[in-house]
Amino acid sequence: MDVMDAIRTRRSIRRYKAGEIPDDDIIKILDAARWAPSGGNRQPLTYVYVKDPQVLRMVKNCSPGFYGDAYSAIVIGAQGRLGYIELLDAGFAAENILLAAHSLGIGSCAIASFNRDAIKKILNAPEDWEPILLISLGYPDGTPRPPPRKPLSEVVYINSFGNRWERLGG
Numbered sequence: 001m002d003v004m005d006a007i008r009t010r011r012s013i014r015r016y017k018a019g020e021i022p023d024d025d026i027i028k029i030l031d032a033a034r035w036a037p038s039g040g041n042r043q044p045l046t047y048v049y050v051k052d053p054q055v056l057r058m059v060k061n062c063s064p065g066f067y068g069d070a071y072s073a074i075v076i077g078a079q080g081r082l083g084y085i086e087l088l089d090a091g092f093a094a095e096n097i098l099l100a101a102h103s104l105g106i107g108s109c110a111i112a113s114f115n116r117d118a119i120k121k122i123l124n125a126p127e128d129w130e131p132i133l134l135i136s137l138g139y140p141d142g143t144p145r146p147p148p149r150k151p152l153s154e155v156v157y158i159n160s161f162g163n164r165w166e167r168l169g170g
């Protein structure tokens, strides 16, 4: 799948079909995360892949934003105080995960609505490790309609703030 196609057709999946995701595909997806850009190439992120159904259920139970019967989930986190760079790194890594999964026919959804302390306990994480984002994974049960995006003319300026770019119309 072409990168632009992947970007345009990826959707947040909140309904999943039953079906096991091969570990090899998950490893490809995690490798895509590993290759994401990282501020100063510090690579502060660690990932916990949750596929044990009991652990997954506990993760889901403390995550109000987690919808659907996902096959598994990835928890992205970092050691130490979460600063700007860690959060940006997690965003880049997450997008690589979402796009890599989509390119393999696997649905996903980024989830920021979860209980941090509960997730740390469930995962047996060290005290100074903070979860940043969860990503649910599974085979999509249907393709959601794309939620609308603001037009480019509304979000892009040229050369100075507030200066509309005529080529974008609007």
Ligand SMILES: Cc1cc2nc3c(=O)[nH]c(=O)nc-3n(C[C@H](O)[C@H](O)[C@H](O)COP(=O)(O)O)c2cc1C
Residues within 6 Å of the ligand: 010, 011, 012, 013, 014, 064, 065, 066, 067, 109, 110, 111, 112, 113, 114, 146, 147
């Ligand atoms: C930082 C972040 C946090 C999100 N948290 C949640 C969440 O907790 N639960 C959820 O169902 N979707 C969550 N989403 C998914 C967004 O709702 C979704 O990306 C947006 O509605 C656009 O839809 P699309 O991804 O299908 O294009 C999150 C997305 C981002 C980037």
